[in-house]
Amino acid sequence: MGRVFRFDQDVDTDQIIASQYLLYPTIDEMKVHTFESLNGDFAKEVRPGDFVVASDNFGCGSSREQAASVLKALGVKAVFARSFARIFYRNAINIGLPAIVCRDLYDHVREGDQISFDLEGGKVFANGQEYACTALPVHLQKILNQGGLIASLDKEDA
Amino acid sequence: MGATLIEKLIRHRTGNESAKAGDIVTVRADRVMVHDIFIPFVKDKFEEMGFQKIWDPEKMVLIYDHLVPASQVDDTRHFRIGDEFAERYGLTHVHRSDGVCHQLMTEKGYVKPGDIVFGTDSHTTTYGCVGAFSTGIGYTEMASVLGTGKLWLRVPETIRVNINGTLPKNVQSKDVILRILGDLKSDGATYKSLEFAGDTVERMSVASRMTMSNMAVECGAKCGLFAPDEKTAAYCGITLDDFQQSLYGDDDAVYEKVLDYRAEDFVPVMACPSQVDKIRPISDLVGTKIDQVFIGSCTNGRLEDLAAAASVLKGQKVAPFVKLIVTPASKQIYQDAMKAGYVETLMEAGAMITHPGCGLCCGRAGGILTDDEVVVATNNRNFLGRMGTSKVQIYLASPLAAASCAVAGEIVEPC
Numbered sequence: 001m002g003r004v005f006r007f008d009q010d011v012d013t014d015q016i017i018a019s020q021y022l023l024y025p026t027i028d029e030m031k032v033h034t035f036e037s038l039n040g041d042f043a044k045e046v047r048p049g050d051f052v053v054a055s056d057n058f059g060c061g062s063s064r065e066q067a068a069s070v071l072k073a074l075g076v077k078a079v080f081a082r083s084f085a086r087i088f089y090r091n092a093i094n095i096g097l098p099a100i101v102c103r104d105l106y107d108h109v110r111e112g113d114q115i116s117f118d119l120e121g122g123k124v125f126a127n128g129q130e131y132a133c134t135a136l137p138v139h140l141q142k143i144l145n146q147g148g149l150i151a152s153l154d155k156e157d158a
Numbered sequence: 159m160g161a162t163l164i165e166k167l168i169r170h171r172t173g174n175e176s177a178k179a180g181d182i183v184t185v186r187a188d189r190v191m192v193h194d195i196f197i198p199f200v201k202d203k204f205e206e207m208g209f210q211k212i213w214d215p216e217k218m219v220l221i222y223d224h225l226v227p228a229s230q231v232d233d234t235r236h237f238r239i240g241d242e243f244a245e246r247y248g249l250t251h252v253h254r255s256d257g258v259c260h261q262l263m264t265e266k267g268y269v270k271p272g273d274i275v276f277g278t279d280s281h282t283t284t285y286g287c288v289g290a291f292s293t294g295i296g297y298t299e300m301a302s303v304l305g306t307g308k309l310w311l312r313v314p315e316t317i318r319v320n321i322n323g324t325l326p327k328n329v330q331s332k333d334v335i336l337r338i339l340g341d342l343k344s345d346g347a348t349y350k351s352l353e354f355a356g357d358t359v360e361r362m363s364v365a366s367r368m369t370m371s372n373m374a375v376e377c378g379a380k381c382g383l384f385a386p387d388e389k390t391a392a393y394c395g396i397t398l399d400d401f402q403q404s405l406y407g408d409d410d411a412v413y414e415k416v417l418d419y420r421a422e423d424f425v426p427v428m429a430c431p432s433q434v435d436k437i438r439p440i441s442d443l444v445g446t447k448i449d450q451v452f453i454g455s456c457t458n459g460r461l462e463d464l465a466a467a468a469s470v471l472k473g474q475k476v477a478p479f480v481k482l483i484v485t486p487a488s489k490q491i492y493q494d495a496m497k498a499g500y501v502e503t504l505m506e507a508g509a510m511i512t513h514p515g516c517g518l519c520c521g522r523a524g525g526i527l528t529d530d531e532v533v534v535a536t537n538n539r540n541f542l543g544r545m546g547t548s549k550v551q552i553y554l555a556s557p558l559a560a561a562s563c564a565v566a567g568e569i570v571e572p573c
Contacts, residue, residue: 010344010433014541019520022195023225023232037548057345060378061541063280065199065296085378086349087280091296139182139310149298150207153305 002049002077004113004126005042006106007035011054012061013088017070019062031070048075051115055081055106059088059099068092068099078117080105080124080133093140096148100124101134160408162316163383164351167272167291170401179315179412184308187217189268191277193259194222195520196297197240200278203301212247213307219251219268220244221259226515229523257488257514260284260372260456264364265488270394271386271402276303281456281538283379286352286371287364288394289386289405294375314351314380315414317342318407321358323421328572330466331366332458332536332556334358334419335373336427340437341417348378350414353407358421359384364393365460372457373538376434426571428534429554432542440559443569449531451476451564452545453557454485454512455519458536461491461498463557468500470561470572476508477567483525485512507565521545534563 014037021033035042052058052071058081059067068091071079078098092099098119105124108131109115115126122133136144146152161169161178168185169177177183192200197220212218220240225233237254244252253262260281263269269285275292276282278300285292295309303309319338352374359367367384374382384390385406391398407413428443430436453459453467464486476482484504486492492514495501501511510525517524519537527533527546533553535545540552555563558572 012541014539014544018543019522023230023236025198025232025235037543057348057378060344061280061539063278063282063294063296064196065298068296083345083348085345086380087294087296090299094296094298137182137312149302150203153207153302 001114001116002051003047004051004053004109004111004115005039005046006109006111007038007052007054007058009055010057010060011038013059013064013067014061016059016067017064022064022066027066027069027073030066031073034070034074043074046074046076049077050075051117052076052079053105053109054079056083058084060085063087065091065095068095068097072097082106093144094149096144098144102131105131160410162351162411162413163353163385163405163407164291164314164316164381165411166405168313170272171274177313179313181313182310183313184310185274186307187276187303187309188273189217189219189275190300190303191219191221191259191263191275191282192300193224193279194226194236194240195224196278197243198236199297200300200304201239201243203298204304207301207305209305212304215248216250218249218304219263220249221253221262222255223258224516224520224522226255227513229517257490258456258459258516261459261487261491264288264368265490267394270396271390271398272405276300276309280375281372283374283382284368284372284456286374286381286383287368288390289384289402291381293380312349314349316351316353316407317347317415317417318353318355318413319417319419321354321356321419321421323358325358325421325424328426328558329424330556330558331362331369333424333427335370336429336437336554337424338417339373339377339435342377344377344433344435346377347374350379352379352382354382354384355407360387363462364389365462368460369457376538426556426559428559429540431551431553432540434540434554440569440571444571446569447532448480448534448563448568450481450483450525450527450533451560452483452518452525452533452535452537453560454483454487455537456487457538458557459485459487459491461494463536464491464495464500464504465498466557467561468503470558471507471509471565472503474507474565476564480564480567481525482509482564483512483518484509485518485524486514488514518545534560534569536560
């Protein structure tokens with residue numbers, strides 16, 4: 001089980017992690033500023049195993065992979081959205097952060113709700129209901145299962 | 159059955175003559191671009207992956223632009239790491255102060271029609287202006303491309319945008335793409351290819367097309383393509399070969415959606431704070447007081463943009479208390495604008511001319527703003543906090559409109 005942090009549509013990468021923090025040498029120094037302009041307490045309150053739930057077009061804007069990396073570094077277990085922007089989606093999978101399209105979840109959860117997630121089965125459980133997620137394309141599922149692109153490349157070499 | 163532009167490009171480049179929208183293919187990169195802000199991360203991932211060499215060092219271009227000139231002492235760390243990386247892996251194409259990456263990639267001839275190009279910046283879609291497939295990727299994926307030369311991608315569905323007729327005199331290609339973004343909305347083309355066609359875009363300069371390809375990503379598009387033509391060939395200094403000449407969307411191809419516009423229907427518009435798809439006709443915004451105007455960036459910092467601004471500002475003065483900041487997109491453009499007299503005209507009107515780079519557009523330097531200030535800007539994003547604090551009001555506009563506002567001290571329609 002993990003708690004829900006809920007965000008609206010068109011959350012852009014500047015809102016996830018603003019440009020001025022991208023120059024910090026490590027993700028750990030950056031992550032305390034995650035979602036700063038939308039929810040100043042997010043980085044303090046989020047715990048490993050929690051979830052981000054958003055409406056359409058999550059992660060639009062720049063190509064900054066740090067937007068996915070800070071969420072992973074804070075222990076976010078998965079991001080559920082009605083839809084994702086293209087580059088964020090690839091980046092998330094490549095670093096091993098499940099970015100899961102779930103059309104119905106956003107409308108049926110509130111901030112702070114406890115939910116659980118079955119990655120293999122593609123299901124989310126919230127408030128006594130089960131919500132089906134869109135399956136990842138096979139290629140992406142493989143990368144995610146192997147723990148991201150780096151692990152996946154290692155396997156190809158082996 | 160015909161094919162879309164992107165299907166033709168991918169078929170030719172993969173040898174898979176049946177590749178179509180929805181298929182997953184692996185492509186070889188003709189060129190890759192990494193910029194200063196992400197080079198330390200690319201380097202770390204590249205080495206973590208265990209690569210010893212870049213698959214083809216000649217194909218990588220390293221560009222310092224977001225942090226040039228440095229505004230924080232820590233910025234210089236990125237230059238040091240970039241320089242070391244360039245030396246260790248034998249890079250030959252390194253630009254340390256020549257301009258904004260996307261301008262340089264086309265201007266310096268790194269990208270040709272039909273090429274496949276990846277960059278660490280989301281506005282890598284820009285090279286669609288010459289009929290290249292180009293798109294942004296993250297730094298882990300870039301590190302993988304540097305080692306292997308390859309990347310998988312899903313052949314995108316195409317949204318075709320036809321524009322025919324003559325644009326009104328006070329409308330520029332910026333107004334055209336803003337209107338399209340307003341109609342498609344910020345996720346209206348996610349994962350898709352935008353293909354621009356029609357006699358209006360055929361008459362546009364490559365520079366004007368560049369503005370539209372640049373902003374294709376603002377509705378989520380993977381690329382924003384124009385069919386290469388005589389103008390493209392002249393711009394690239396080449397003669398189009400058979401493959402390049404075949405790069406246009408067939409009328410009987412499968413399009414996910416076709417948008418038809420009459421050029422005469424376009425009006426000057428702005429993207430209002432703080433969404434790129436929040437488009438309003440300027441006539442609805444007239445009278446809004448402004449504090450600053452920015453003309454520059456990879457979207458609208460080219461010679462024709464500076465010429466448009468100079469035509470408005472000739473013999474005029476920037477309104478009292480308004481700051482006009484002009485940033486040519488490259489050193490070459492800066493020099494050409496000096497020779498053409500535009501720089502003198504702009505300076506006499508009261509403009510500050512800054513060194514080519516991304517500074518203000520990405521909110522790092524060169525005129526950042528504070529709470530409740532209003533800026534009319536020609537760049538591509540008006541996100542919350544993009545050019546200073548999260549209470550800055552950013553309106554995106556064409557160079558003609560921006561220059562007109564600078565004189566008036568408030569939002570006005572360009573003549």
